[in-house]
């Protein structure tokens with residue numbers, strides 16, 4: 496590459512805001528090394544291209560009622576609880592999910608959830624190759640409680656599945672998992688990690704997100720990457736994904752049976768957003 500003729504202090508000033516412009520300047524500068532021996536060095540690492548996240552779907556949960564143009568309200572029994580619409584509502588700018596001890600048919604507990612099947616779903620192929628989905632939530636704690644923000648195929652079938660967060664009420668870990676079908680025998684496989692923050696997810700709101708490209712899934716908590724899965728072969732199973740926000744009872748690692756004394760428990764979700772990555776066009780002269 497020709498020698499950069501921009502003073503270093505000026506370059507440092509411009510670098511964060513005009514990398515692409517600088518690249519243009521670099522290429523256009525007079526080549527004072529033309530007579531030198533060929534440069535056999537390997538290419539320098541380049542910064543990630545600049546760009547912005549643009550919202551595809553969002554819900555700030557600030558209205559008086561749940562927006563059923565965006566969400567279906569869950570009303571089915573699953574694992575240890577029946578989901579009932581009465582347990583989910585909006586108040587004080589949040590989606591609220593109540594999980595309680597209450598008999599409903601064969602279930603001894605009720606809880607609630609929303610899901611966006613047929614209403615809000617994404618695939619990176621339809622949004623420039625890179626999408627991100629995120630919620631800001633405050634999650635309940637206590638033995639037996641199992642909140643999750645996760646995705647399923649809009650066309651139906653399982654797996655695959657992306658679990659952006661799951662928590663078990665018995666510990667402080669954030670579980671981040673991908674589920675898929677083995678490419679050889681079709682059996683369910685999963686790849687999960689549990690990250691333990693130095694804060695308590697039940698004490699405040701935190702942001703939980705996944706960035707999805709055809710090559711990788713990247714889990715973020717409060718904007719920091721906590722898990723990356725790079726495997727295009729198994730990620731190719733993902734079709735359009737819709738979103739589920741709910742609180743279940745159960746889980747693993749001894750979280751069930753639960754402790755009735757921690758109920759009722761409340762999950763709060765401040766907002767949900769799905770975005771697409773839009774690279775900044777190269778600067779032109």
Ligand SMILES: [Ca+2]
Nearest residue numbers: 555556588765
């Ligand atoms: Ca809100």
